[in-house]
Amino acid sequence: MKRILAAIVAVLVIGAVGSVATSAGASSAERSSVAVEGHYSGHVGHNHIRFDYTHGRVKNFRVNHSSGVGAPVHNAAWSMPCIPDSPFLSSHGHWVTSHKVKGGYQFGCGSSTHFEAHWISDSHM
Secondary structure (H helix, E strand, O other): HHHHHHHHHHHHHHHHHHHHHHHHHHHHHHHOOOOOOEEEEEEOOOEEEEOOOOOEEEEEEOOOOOOOOOOOOOOOOOOOOOOOOOOOOOEEEEEOOEEEEEEEEEEEEOOEEEEEEEEEEEOOO
């Protein structure tokens, strides 16, 4: 009887671990979405976020009239670290679908403001 109970517990534990692994795998699969090249745009309150994604790089990252420098994209994500006392924005983000990006930006090395941006047009326009 103890062996049967131990076998049932083992099956339940393996099933639970498998479902956690599957959930983690789904998140990885989302992040490995094929990012669509083009212009992206979003809003956080009154702030307008926009950037271009082309040739494996985020370019022209802007919040209103403030700009950031470009950053390479790896595994559908980018990260541009902050530079103290820099006039440029730093940003980070990842594609959650092929047309939708979630991320954050900051001025200098201050606190990060979260944003969501969507593909709005082809980069060849």
